[in-house]
Amino acid sequence: MDMTITTPSLLFPAISLLLLAYTNRFVVLTNVIRQLSSSDDAISRDVVRRQIDNLRRRVQIIRAMQAFGVLSFVFCTLSMFALLLQWLMPGQWLFATSLILLVISLLCSFYEVHISTNAINIELEKFDQHRKTK
Template sequence: MTLTTPALLFPAISLLLLAYTNRFLVLAQLIRQLNAREGEHIRPFVVQQIDNLKKRIRLIRTMQVWGVVSFLLCTLAMFALFIQVNLVGTIFFGISLVALIISLLTSLYEIHISCDAIAIELESIGQKK
């Protein structure tokens, strides 16, 4: 394995972390709007949304942690390959890939949860009829 192999992951992981941060910022804005809109009297379907939002925030934090771990291990792999400790570099790169897979699987689950949030919204709209 050469130094350029782990370097190929750098742009992908960076873009992934940016996407995760954007998801977090959107959720934070949604929570602030929900808080301002609801005030003291929270409707039952909003309680469901709050639980959903809490779960999604935790998942996004987990996605970010594993993404950063992957990025760090990828960097360590490049360093090990740079100083020509190839076995250590290969191991770090392999673990980096595992961390990236965990991050992506967590992201997939968060997307599933976000679809549940949309279903809750649709249900509340249906109740208004």
């Protein structure tokens, strides 16, 4: 298989957009944490305690998503550099490694989305509790 420098360069926009999306998820998560810390009513305290473990796990997963995404970007860049120097086999291996890291990053993202739905269900329970007390 003959690989040119343009093959890995096709991943650059995709990886950049993924990293932007991961950063946005992180920002949203920090806003949620700030909102939870300002909650004072008794019903919310139980919900906050339950959300904390969920949020900690999500922060760790988002960190892993970002790390694997950045590593994918680095290996993709190294692949392009190797192909530029006509090192075909190392360039192909670096590109393959970049793809594997990208898949791991996407799987982490999928898992984080799954966990975030649990957080939403906990929040919905809070609304149910408020409705029952009225």
